[in-house]
Amino acid sequence: MKIQLSEHFTCKKLLRFSLPTIAMMIFTSVYSIVDGFFVSNYVGKTAFAAVNLIMPFLMIEGCFGFMIGTGGSALVARTLGEGKKEKANQYFTMMVCFTVILGAAISALSIIFMRPIVLFLGAEGAMIKECMTYGIIITAFNTAFMLQFLFQSFFVAAEKPNLGFGITMAAGLTNIVLDAVFVAGFRWGIAGAAIASGIGQCVGGVLPVLYFLGKPAKSFLPVKNTSLLHLTKTKLEMSIFLKTCGNGSSELMSNISASVVGMLYNFQLIKYAGENGIAAYGVVMYTQMIFFAIFIGYAVGTAPVVSYHYGAGNHAEMKSLRQKSLIFMLGAGIIMMLSAQASASFLSGVFVGYDQELLAITEHAFVIFACSYLLSGVNIYTSSFFTALNNGGVSAVISFLRTLVFQTAAVLVLPVILGIDGIWWAVTVAEVMAFIISMVFLAAMRKKYHY
Numbered sequence: 353m354k355i356q357l358s359e360h361f362t363c364k365k366l367l368r369f370s371l372p373t374i375a376m377m378i379f380t381s382v383y384s385i386v387d388g389f390f391v392s393n394y395v396g397k398t399a400f401a402a403v404n405l406i407m408p409f410l411m412i413e414g415c416f417g418f419m420i421g422t423g424g425s426a427l428v429a430r431t432l433g434e435g436k437k438e439k440a441n442q443y444f445t446m447m448v449c450f451t452v453i454l455g456a457a458i459s460a461l462s463i464i465f466m467r468p469i470v471l472f473l474g475a476e477g478a479m480i481k482e483c484m485t486y487g488i489i490i491t492a493f494n495t496a497f498m499l500q501f502l503f504q505s506f507f508v509a510a511e512k513p514n515l516g517f518g519i520t521m522a523a524g525l526t527n528i529v530l531d532a533v534f535v536a537g538f539r540w541g542i543a544g545a546a547i548a549s550g551i552g553q554c555v556g557g558v559l560p561v562l563y564f565l566g567k568p569a570k571s572f573l574p575v576k577n578t579s580l581l582h583l584t585k586t587k588l589e590m591s592i593f594l595k596t597c598g599n600g601s602s603e604l605m606s607n608i609s610a611s612v613v614g615m616l617y618n619f620q621l622i623k624y625a626g627e628n629g630i631a632a633y634g635v636v637m638y639t640q641m642i643f644f645a646i647f648i649g650y651a652v653g654t655a656p657v658v659s660y661h662y663g664a665g666n667h668a669e670m671k672s673l674r675q676k677s678l679i680f681m682l683g684a685g686i687i688m689m690l691s692a693q694a695s696a697s698f699l700s701g702v703f704v705g706y707d708q709e710l711l712a713i714t715e716h717a718f719v720i721f722a723c724s725y726l727l728s729g730v731n732i733y734t735s736s737f738f739t740a741l742n743n744g745g746v747s748a749v750i751s752f753l754r755t756l757v758f759q760t761a762a763v764l765v766l767p768v769i770l771g772i773d774g775i776w777w778a779v780t781v782a783e784v785m786a787f788i789i790s791m792v793f794l795a796a797m798r799k800k801y802h803y
Contacts, residue, residue: 373653404634415607417498423600433663455495496557527552
């Protein structure tokens with residue numbers, strides 16, 4: 353049965369509506385995780401470290417699509433709630449067009465300056481060539497990567513989260529199969545992993561364009577467009593675009609900050625543990641992608657619901673959504689923390705079981721790092737909640753403090769006191785501090801938004 357944005361959401365209905373987006377985010381995470389698995393086991397530890405070293409920069413490239421998608425879907429959903437359907441479609445089309453233009457520009461600049469970027473990130477020796485090979489190939493597919501991030505949010509606003517999940521699953525499976533063929537079969541090395549990811553991103557980014565090109569009840573795909581949205585004639589409205597970017601800036605800030613902090617982690621790990629430290633951190637981050645995908649998927653999946661009811665003035669429903677969501681995020685955080693710690697040995701062994709010293713470092717790091725899952729879901733949802741309310745300023749402050757300020761301070765100070773363990777504890781300390789800030793903002797803004 354189709355669930356509409358205008359309905360009252362019980363706990364069961366809220367989970368049903370957000371589940372496809374959660375699954376969609378998990379499959380998106382598969383790209384780099386599958387690459388890491390095949391590179392580590394079939395190419396070697398140096399290539400694996402190279403992928404981990406360049407990955408934060410590559411994620412910065414793609415997160416501009418996430419910014420436009422989250423900020424834009426909140427605006428479009430609010431416009432739909434106000435009953436302005438055609439205007440919502442014009443806004444949607446404008447954001448898709450700009451994402452294509454921006455993606456192409458970012459790709460060109462990144463490819464031109466890839467070598468200085470790789471050297472800045474700290475690559476040395478054989479890692480330089482591996483980083484450049486992987487980085488240039490992945491960057492060539494950046495427009496599709498940005499579009500995939502964009503449509504993840506808009507499929508929810510279009511009341512088609514299941515279709516979004518289906519397309520993302522197809523993209524993820526494409527990546528898995530091609531990694532097996534190119535890396536394990538053809539032995540193309542790190543280049544094969546990058547090509548496999550790029551083709552998978554094309555599946556996730558191009559198919560939605562073909563779907564939304566069709567007006568209601570029509571499509572360029574076998575699946576007809578029966579959603580609330582379709583691509584139409586539009587024009588650039590700078591005020592709307594700036595509002596979209598401003599509202600989605602928290603997600604941009606969160607992703608860029610996480611990538612910058614990831615680079616800082618790599619610098620610290622080179623200092624305290626060398627190549628093994630970077631490889632261990634890579635395993636921890638790969639598994640974190642899966643756990644965080646659940647939090648982010650729920651936040652993205654429920655944000656258009658909040659935006660719609662905010663636009664419609666349904667304050668009681670907004671309060672209900674906030675209460676249910678915070679309880680879900682806290683409960684999920686407890687379960688994920690315990691699950692991650694219990695499975696630390698197995699998950700570490702999947703990636704680096706061939707090296708006992710590296711395996712021991714990774715398993716130890718995993719157990720400590722998993723403590724951060726307890727509160728991270730609440731912090732991610734709170735930032736997304738304010739984005740859904742079209743308050744990008746508060747959302748950006750929460751994201752900026754959580755992912756950049758607190759983590760940077762922790763990862764610089766704690767290793768001085770605790771050694772390498774201070775690096776693994778840094779993210780947990782940052783989440784505790786961010787949780788306090790999140791609760792302060794939720795309390796301070798309660799009367800303004802009537803939730």
